[in-house]
Amino acid sequence: MASLLSRFCRKLALPGSAHGSRMTSSTACGSETVKSLNLYSAINQALHIALETDPRSYVFGEDVGFGGVFRCTTGLAERFGKNRVFNTPLCEQGIVGFGIGLAAMGNRAVVEIQFADYIYPAFDQIVNEAAKFRYRSGNQFNCGGLTIRAPYGAVGHGGHYHSQSPEAFFCHVPGIKVVIPRSPREAKGLLLSSIRDPNPVVFFEPKWLYRQAVEEVPEHDYMIPLSQAEIIREGSDITLVGWGAQLTVMEQACLDAEKEGISCELIDLKTLLPWDKETVEASVKKTGRLLISHEAPITGGFGAEISATILERCFLKLEAPVSRVCGLDTPFPLVFEPFYMPTKNKILDAIKSTVNY
Amino acid sequence: FICRNNGWAISTHISEQFRSDGIVVKGRAYGIRSIRVDGNDALAVYSAVRSAREMAVKEQRPVLIEAMTYRVGHHSTSDDSTKKWVEDNGWWSEEDESKIRSNARKQILQAIQAAEKWDKQPLTELFSDVYDVKPKNLEEQELGLKELVEKQPQDYPPGFQI
Numbered sequence A: 001m002a003s004l005l006s007r008f009c010r011k012l013a014l015p016g017s018a019h020g021s022r023m024t025s026s027t028a029c030g031s032e033t034v035k036s037l038n039l040y041s042a043i044n045q046a047l048h049i050a051l052e053t054d055p056r057s058y059v060f061g062e063d064v065g066f067g068g069v070f071r072c073t074t075g076l077a078e079r080f081g082k083n084r085v086f087n088t089p090l091c092e093q094g095i096v097g098f099g100i101g102l103a104a105m106g107n108r109a110v111v112e113i114q115f116a117d118y119i120y121p122a123f124d125q126i127v128n129e130a131a132k133f134r135y136r137s138g139n140q141f142n143c144g145g146l147t148i149r150a151p152y153g154a155v156g157h158g159g160h161y162h163s164q165s166p167e168a169f170f171c172h173v174p175g176i177k178v179v180i181p182r183s184p185r186e187a188k189g190l191l192l193s194s195i196r197d198p199n200p201v202v203f204f205e206p207k208w209l210y211r212q213a214v215e216e217v218p219e220h221d222y223m224i225p226l227s228q229a230e231i232i233r234e235g236s237d238i239t240l241v242g243w244g245a246q247l248t249v250m251e252q253a254c255l256d257a258e259k260e261g262i263s264c265e266l267i268d269l270k271t272l273l274p275w276d277k278e279t280v281e282a283s284v285k286k287t288g289r290l291l292i293s294h295e296a297p298i299t300g301g302f303g304a305e306i307s308a309t310i311l312e313r314c315f316l317k318l319e320a321p322v323s324r325v326c327g328l329d330t331p332f333p334l335v336f337e338p339f340y341m342p343t344k345n346k347i348l349d350a351i352k353s354t355v356n357y
Numbered sequence B: 001f002i003c004r005n006n007g008w009a010i011s012t013h014i015s016e017q018f019r020s021d022g023i024v025v026k027g028r029a030y031g032i033r034s035i036r037v038d039g040n041d042a043l044a045v046y047s048a049v050r051s052a053r054e055m056a057v058k059e060q061r062p063v064l065i066e067a068m069t070y071r072v073g074h075h076s077t078s079d080d081s082t083k084k085w086v087e088d089n090g091w092w093s094e095e096d097e098s099k100i101r102s103n104a105r106k107q108i109l110q111a112i113q114a115a116e117k118w119d120k121q122p123l124t125e126l127f128s129d130v131y132d133v134k135p136k137n138l139e140e141q142e143l144g145l146k147e148l149v150e151k152q153p154q155d156y157p158p159g160f161q162i
Helices: A002-013 A039-053 A076-080 A092-104 A120-130 A184-196 A246-259 A277-287 A302-317 A344-355 B024-029 B042-059 B084-088 B094-116 B136-151
Strands: A026-029 A032-038 A057-061 A085-087 A108-112 A146-152 A177-179 A201-206 A214-218 A230-233 A238-242 A264-268 A271-273 A290-297 A323-327 B002-005 B033-038 B063-068
Touching: A032 A039, A039 A057, A039 A076, A039 A108, A039 A184, A039 A201, A039 A214, A057 A092, A076 A085, A092 A108, A092 A120, A092 A146, A108 A184, A120 A146, A146 A184, A177 A184, A184 A201, A184 A214, A230 A246, A230 A277, A238 A246, A238 A277, A238 A344, A246 A264, A246 A290, A246 A344, A264 A277, A277 A290, A277 A302, A290 A302, A290 A344, A302 A323, A323 A344, A344 B136, B024 B033, B024 B063, B033 B042, B042 B063
Parallel strands: A057 A085, A057 A108, A108 A146, A146 A201, A177 A201, A238 A264, A238 A290, A290 A323, B002 B063, B033 B063
Antiparallel strands: A026 A032, A032 A214, A177 A271, A230 A264
16 A cells, blocks of 8 residues: 555656746655755755765865855755865866776766866866776776766857857767756756766756756655666657757647647657667657757767667668757857757757658 | 966865965966066056066067955856945945946946947858858858748847848
């Protein structure tokens, strides 16, 4: 009876895709408590749990001591002390390098890069050191305890250096994992999985959703598996694949398409490297059409990789060319941001022309 | 190079930032002539910058100036500063604050009204200066975007010349 009740409660408490809704209620259900949280608070909760459950875990980066510029590390230094949660010099290469060393000695290093736009000084450490640590030592050593968190993506006014989506660079690096959550509940579960994964993980957080996305988040310690995509909306005419903040836009396009009689299946990839080809393949074999959308520039974006893979696997099932609705091949602009973005109507247009091909 | 050393990053004190005695020694380490001045002494700063400029122009050599000062304001919206100190000294009051605020607001509104009458930059500026000349992919994307904007102008901010 108790287990039945708790299963029922889980269903009640965890509606399918509720980000964007602003519920403030807190539902208690036996041992399972959920709370309405925004994305940065969900990240904060995951970091609290990570530090609490593993005495050998550390959180550090620029300005994390006072809570971080997006408040993700609020309260951690007070709770766990300056030896486990601390500020670093303004040097991304040093932050990641130190994280690699700490992780190599069997610790969990959760490092924050203040903006994904500033991860490039650490590129060498990530690509040449973290990613190859296990491989070049024949698995004698590894830095799997390393997780690099960084806010990515547009925010409406960020301009060139506070808006970039650099995920594709890292998806070209064997040895690391790349994870991007779409909502508060996903962020908490995926971050805990990333921190505890025995491989280095680059975890990009959609900064546009830090405050905007609110969702019921279980208070307890839970993990969402990596490299498993999720069908967040079922449909039969076309498959849409995305990740992070872009899924909110794609979902709206799906709703509009539905009004015109087009049934869209929407997939959240969640982990970009290594990605869940099977879920996408099975979906495209069912619908016969594929659209991929991301904020990063279209050329060399991760959409190209998905497109190529699906062409290899589903060539004879495809009813239309794979469509990509992405950012332009320009630096991320300031006043032109609304023109640059892969907006709902750009996606809707592409859905229609793909279905009517 | 002019470095204003006010002792802080957004929230991180220099004691957590580096172990050296300030920035001036780092310039020396790179073979750059470097000088530390009292950043609150306007004449000292002027004299250092004037000499540095002379060296830079005449000898084509870099110079580093570290101007030592204090943190008197916030760095960004994430670390709001307080005006308590100036108020405690009687240098500033709520009345001064509201006066300067409404004054500034008026000036800004006037500037916005004036600026709104100007043409916004043409859409083509989104694609120019990525390279010396526009490559084919950007030409294609520009054409595609223009078609989209003409088809669905309600999706985009007004006033841009297409």
